[in-house]
Structures are given as C-alpha cells and as structure tokens.
Amino acid sequence: MSVFVTGATGYIAQHIVQELLKQNYKVIGSARSQVKCDNLIKNFGYNKNFSMVVVPDISELSAFDEVFQKYGDELKIVLHTASPFHFDVKDVKKELLIPACNGTLGILESIKKYAPDKIERVVVTSSFGAIIDFTKLDDKSFTFDETLWNPDTWESCQSNPVSGYCASKKFAEQAAWDFWKQNKDVVKFKLSTVNPVHVFGPQVFDSDIKETMNCSCEVINSILKGGPDIPVNPNSRNQFIDVRDIARAHLLAFQRENTIGKRLVLSCGDFNQQDIINVLNTDFPSLRGKVPAGNPENGILGTHTGAIVDCSKTKEILGFEFIDFKKTVDDTVEQVLRAHGEF
Template sequence: MTRVLLTGGSGFIAAHVLDILLKRGHSVVTTVRSQQKADKIKEAHPTYGKDKLDFAIVEDIAKEDAFEEAVKSDPPFEAVIHTASPFHFNVTDPIKDLINPAVIGTTGVLKSVKKHAPTVKKVVITSSFAAIVNPSKGNWPEHTYSEADWNPATLEDAHKDTTSAYRVSKTLAEKSAWDFVEKENPNFKVSTINPPMVYGEVVHYLNSLDALNTSNQRIRDAILGKWKEEIPPTGGFCWVDVRDVALAHVKAMELPAADQKRFFVTAGAYSNREMVEVIRKHFPEYQDKLPGPDVTSGGYPEEGSFKVDNSRSRTILGIEYIPFEKSIVDTVKSLKAVGA
C-alpha cells in the first residue's frame, strides 16, 4: 500500500486513476478545485473511509505555491501522480490560459514535494503525445514516433493558433519537469505518461455532454449528428483508451523499472471514419445521425501516416491495450448514460 497524492482528481483521466489506486489498495488524497467536486467523488466511493480517500482543495494550480499545503500529509505521502493541467481550446490568452497553468502547475508540484514531502520517492506526471509529435513534419509516413521524439516547439509557437498553444504547453511542462530533476537532484524519481487522443468511458458522476474531455467530444459530435455532412480530418491518427492511460500511471508509480522514463502510451492508429463505422455497426439507433456511405472524408491520408512504437509501455508497464472497437462501444454506452 502506497500513500498517494493525486492532483486534479475530477479530471477524465484522474477519475480512472483514482478507481485503480483504490482497487489496488492504495491510500489516496486527491486535489480538487471545490468542496462540491470533493463531495461528488466521495459519494461515488462510499465504501472508502477517510484513511483511504481524502481531499485537498487547490483552487488554482497556476499559482506558484498552489500545492504547498496539499503535499503535507499524516501519514506522509510516498508518491504523487500529477494529472492536473488544462486541456481545452477555449483560449483567449495562450500564455495565461494554457502555458502558465501547465508549466507552473508541474514545477510547483515538484518544488513543493521537494520542500515539504521528503518521504515521496516517485512522481508520475501526465504529459501528452503533443510533447512528442513534430507538427512541422505533417503526416510523416516514413517516421515511427517513440519516447525518443520531442516536439521542437518554442514559446513563440504558442501564438500561432490554439492547437499550437496546447502542444507548446504540454511540451514546456514536461521539459520543465525533466529540467527540475536534472538541476535539483531531488530524492524522488519521475516518470511521464504521454498519451495521444484518449477515448473511453466517462465517469458519470463528473460528466455531462457539455463537460466532456476534448477527445470524447468527437464521439459525442458524431452521435449527435454534427458529422452527417462531413467527417472532420482525424489529425493525430493515434489513440488510446483512458483505462489503459490510468493503469499506466499507476504501474509507473509502482514499478522501479519505470523510474526516470517517458512512456508513449498508445494503442495504435485510427481514423475518424473508422470511429463512425464502429458506431454504425453497434448502435443502429444513431443511423440517421451518422454520415451516409457517400461521405468519404475522415479517413487516412493517401500517402499514409506516421507509425508508433509503444513497446516500452508494453514491456515495462505490462500494458495490454484495449482494442479500438471495444473502446468506442464502451464510450458510446457511457455517453448514452449521460443523455446522448
């Protein structure tokens, strides 16, 4: 049993991380932005007492000292899983809305842990494929992405558009974590988890159709009829189920072999067109909402797309990836439960 601080506990990935931590017998304090969110999470886990599930209010992760109190615990923490970071495209100021919360949030946790939580031996950080991909290369069919790749983006690129700003935020946040480890030499080890598009079941007590994670909004839009005339371009062409992402976080915390490593956590390639076909096959009730066979957009590019290497996550973390069809079916079922 490990005493764990989980940041951003009401987030899409974090909610699944919390489930796995509790099921595996760990003791968790999770940060939330409000008491209301703490109450909702508590209600969903009624069998766990305060010794197994407790809460710390952190209203603004972009403040330098946001986690100063949250990292203090009795009994003391032995690990931190940091998932709290903005992922949305509702941006007016990329530095204020995305870059600062991501970078300051990450370095703030690490500084607070080093200063106030000397018993912590492991910190796992949610990063992203956005910190791996090189957008300037386009589809890059001759390349295979792995943990060795870094997005070359700089702060200046954040002002290009919202997607660029998000990618820069994830890249700079992860780089700031590795820089911290190198310069500060803390007595804890770090792992980062780098997922691409994350699909999978939504946690019902936290979600409505309006409050979905950005990836699952695609599935929502498809079943609400927003893709009937045209299937939008896929973009990233690689995906993963949220349950595998959550398990990767917990395994990275538990396994010493994961120390000081990045993990590109992906199940492989997909296209938006394939997503539509899975929904069509399993959910006839959405037939009139989906694009007809004459709509040919949303597939793979003619020249092909990049390949992915997920061997590190398979061999070190032991992840056996959930298939695409199961992930999409489970997602749609969970969306139906919240009103789709």
C-alpha cells in the same frame, strides 16, 4: 500507502483514482473548489480511503505547499495530472503555458521543501503533444518515439491554442526532468512521465455524461448528436489510446522499477472519423439512420497513413496489450446512450 493525485476530478485522473482505490491505496486528491471535491467524494461512495483537498490555482508556485505541510509525512506517491486542457483560449501564455509549467514546478518545489525524504515516486501526466512535430505528421517515413521533443518555442507556440496546449505539456515535462536531475541529491523521489495520444473511452461515472463532453470524447459525442447529414471528413486522422490503459500505465509507472526515468508513450494506432462511424453503424443497429454512414471504405484503422508513433519500448516496459478501437468506441457509446436512457 498514500497517493496524492492532483486534478483528481479530471477525465484521466478519475480513472486513476478508481484504479488506486481498487488496489486498496489511500488516495488524497485535489481540485480547484470545495464543490468539485465534495461531488467526487460522493461519486466514489464516500470511500474511507479517499479524501480531497482544495488547490484553487496551480499557477501559484506555492499552490501545493499546504498539502505537503499537512500530509507530507504520510504520502509516498505523487501523480501530477492537473494541467489546463481546453482550446477556448484568448491568451495562450496566461491560460496554458504558465499554469502548466508553474503547476509542475510548484508541486516539485513543495515536495523539496516539505517532504524531500518522504515522496518515493512522482509520475507526471504529460502528452504526445510534448513529442509532436506538426510538420512531420503526414510523413510516412517519419517515426515519433520517446526520444523526441516538440520543436515549438515559447514564442512560436502562442500562434494558436492547439500548438499552445501541446507546447505547454512539453515545457512542463522538461521542467520536471530538469528539476529531478538538478535535485537528485536533495529529493528522494524517482520520476516517470506518461505521454498519451488522443484519449478515448468511457467516463468513470455516467453522471459525467453532458450535452458537450471533454475535448477528447466530444469527437464521438458530436457524431452521436449531429444527425445523419453531418459532413464526414476522411482526412480527420489522429491516434488513439483508451483512458483505462492510461490509468493502468500511471499505476505501473510508480509500482515498477523499470519505469524510473522513462517517458511512457501510449498509442494504439491511427483512426479517422469514418472509423468511428463504421463502429456506430455496425455495433449499434438502433443508431442507423440517426448517424451518418459516410463511405465505410474510407476508414484507416489498422493502416499506416502518416508518421508512425512507436511505443514498442513502452509496451515492453508495461507488459500489457492496449484496449482496441472497437471496445473503446463501444464502451463510450454504450455509456452515452445509457445516460440518455437509450440503451
């Protein structure tokens, strides 16, 4: 069975590709340039079941037409992970909203035109950002779950890049659900989405360890390289999930019938900057004195300090336990130190 993974060079997508290849799927990935394609093929050891295609600009609604014209007869599964994720943004609409929405609508339209009776399952990588309401985060009586949507409008979300990114995931996901509902008599595929909170965990390849990491992992990396005197913010609360669990959820999302029509919300609970520091100082003696100590009692791991993210239905559907915070941080830090020759 052949699977198409958009944005295959991305942090989450590489873990998805790795899991697919382990399970002997034939994988076709996309990236924006031939250089990116060639590098990923090399990193995966020129696996005979893995190939790449160039899709230079997903904001073009016809961006994926050629893929389905060429491979539509052999593809059965589409995992759409490609979406802009960065906060160095001058124009939220142009750089975040339009690419996210057009990329999602475009790939579904391409399926409709060239493989309506071939593609069986589509999984869209969404985000907790599609659910979040920033005004409720500190409300201990409030619960987020898969039924809720980010209340930001197209206009209001353009006030800053973080709001813009979260809303871009909302609008793209809503577009996918609307398309599926409106075209059920035309297309064969069934739809699911995966909505993770803040993503932690190692890269697939040590060679991807850079001085500055992707937005998610830079939270840990910045502490490692910041020195012992960087300020520790006890109010830096967030939710986390391990990238390897997200990859696993993507595969189960198309492998199982009970995921059809579902939003799979992934979270393993609250953490703050102090929790990361506590793991570093406890599990990596060589880092003591090189990273801040802060106040260990200020950690919030395992406590309820704000709104709850309820992913009980997702856990029931998927049927596996998520990787805990300690292992996530340990594995990430070990990889960074190993890549720098310190582990």
